[in-house]
Amino acid sequence: MVIVGAGHTGAQAAIALRAEGFEGHVVLTGDEEAPPYNRPPLSKSFLKSTSDAVSVAVRPEGFWAEQDITLQLGRRSVAIDRTARKIALDDGSELDFDRLVLAMGSRPRTIPTAPGIATLRTTKDALRVRSVLRPGARVILVGAGYIGLEVAAAACEAGAEVTVVEAAPDILRRTLSGATARYLQTAHERAGARFLLGSAPRTIRPTGVEMGSGENVEGDVVVLGIGVQPNVELAENAGLAVLDGVVVDEHLRTSDPNIFAIGDCARFPCAVTGRPVRLESVQNGTDQARHVARTLAGEATAPYRSVPYFWTEQHGHKVMIAGVSAPDDDVQVRGNLEDDSFSVFRHDAEGRLTAVESVNAPHDHVAARRTLGGRT
Known part of the structure; x- marks a missing residue:
């Protein structure tokens, strides 16, 4: 069994396989050097603490060996040979698989014309942002989604001067009702944050933005939070069905019955909405990881029907x-x-x-x- 993606979702799949009694070989591979860690705290408690990266680890260091789970870290999967059932890694090595789970996650959207702008996805990103969160620091958030607003809240609590820039006329426009969004915006404004809504930046620099109105907003750091894009290139190049995510059925199988996809990178039929969706949440990744593990261990035959849920805490x-x-x-x-x-x-x-x-x-x-x- 090979799991591509050593983030939270991939790690949960490996853990669940062992919990379900799967006795075969389990390999968890990912392109980061660090063992699996939890990402949600990076924009919440981690930014407000002095903890190191170990504090957000999914499991203690010795856990993986104890569970006979092989970690292949710092190696990027570059190709899937579906016929031979092999995965090529960027160091020239290959992994054989009987069943494959794709848990490749997503990555922050960036702006090609604005290199060097901070994003928040890895522990290195979070440590970089945390290093400037101090009283009087000028922090600019481009994008008023959950990540941007959670960083804004942490920055305000650290005593920084915070400006949130959003092209849409409202915050969290795609995901929340106007009532809840306005309530959260008011909470941020009471804490001292300034919002520039309904105007896209004309230019973005690592230490400032120029608005479409011509106003220049200077800062000590600019953090880009304009959403994410699913990591689907590996699946697409292997000929799997892809449409804003790797397309899976109600059992989380891809168009190849030997390959499953879960978490941020998967587009699945949602039991609540009755339509295909792709969700970016820890709960969704965890629930799908456990369902796939039960399926692969021969315990689950029912379709995946979990109710999605999500939470954020700000101020x-x-x-x-x-x-x-x-x-x-x-x-x-x-x-x-x-x-x-x-x-x-x-x-x-x-x-x-x-x-x-x-x-x-x-x-x-x-x-x-x-x-x-x-x-x-």
């Missing part, structure tokens, strides 16, 4: 989302925004509940996951 406000909504879904707010505890219920055109956004309301979140799960 002490915890937002938890169950389900997947569309931008035009109906919005119903229950609770009072002024009480700092409310939920937003999203329904599609047919009146079906698609998602619930809960702000400092964990009971609503649990109930929403139970309700959505009862339909899948």
Whole structure:
């Protein structure tokens, strides 16, 4: 068994295989030198701490050998020979496989005309950003998605002067209702962050941006958070079906029955929405890793039907989302925004509940996951 991608999702697949009693050879390969680690803390607690990279490790160093899981780190997979069932690595070596799991994740979108701009994906990225988070530092975030806003919150808490630049007229436009997004923006503004919305930067430099209006915003660091793109090139070059992610069926199999894909790189049929989606969340990666492990160990025959959920914490406000909504879904707010505890219920055109956004309301979140799960 070979797992390509030694991030959180790939590591969870290897761990789950052993937990399910799989006794065959397990190889976990990835292009980073570091053993598998958790990425979500990099934009949250890790930025606000003095911890080293070991603190975000998925498991202690000796765990992998104890579980007889072979780590092939610092090696990039460059080609899949589906007929011979071999994977070529960039050092010239090859790995044989009976079954292959692709957990290649995603990478930050960059701007070709703006080299050297900080992004946040690896521990090295996080250490670079953390090194400038100090009182009086001028931090510019380009992109008002979850990563950018979590970095903005950490920077404000460190005493930095924070400016968030976003081309769209609202923050988190693709993923949250207007009510929840405005609530979070207000929380950031109360903490001192400045927002420049509805205007794309004309030029971006490592220490500043020039807005379309002509305004220059100078900083000590610029962090780019304009989304990610799935790592699908390996699958595409191998002739697997790809469409904004590696296309898989309800069992997470690709167009080759011997190859599975999970996590950020996989586009799968979502039981909640009834349509194919690609999700970027730890929960999704973990649930899919466990499902694939049960399938490969011969324990699972049912399709993958987990309810997606996600959370973010910014300035002490915890937002938890169950389900997947569309931008035009109906919005119903229950609770009072002024009480700092409310939920937003999203329904599609047919009146079906698609998602619930809960702000400092964990009971609503649990109930929403139970309700959505009862339909899948």
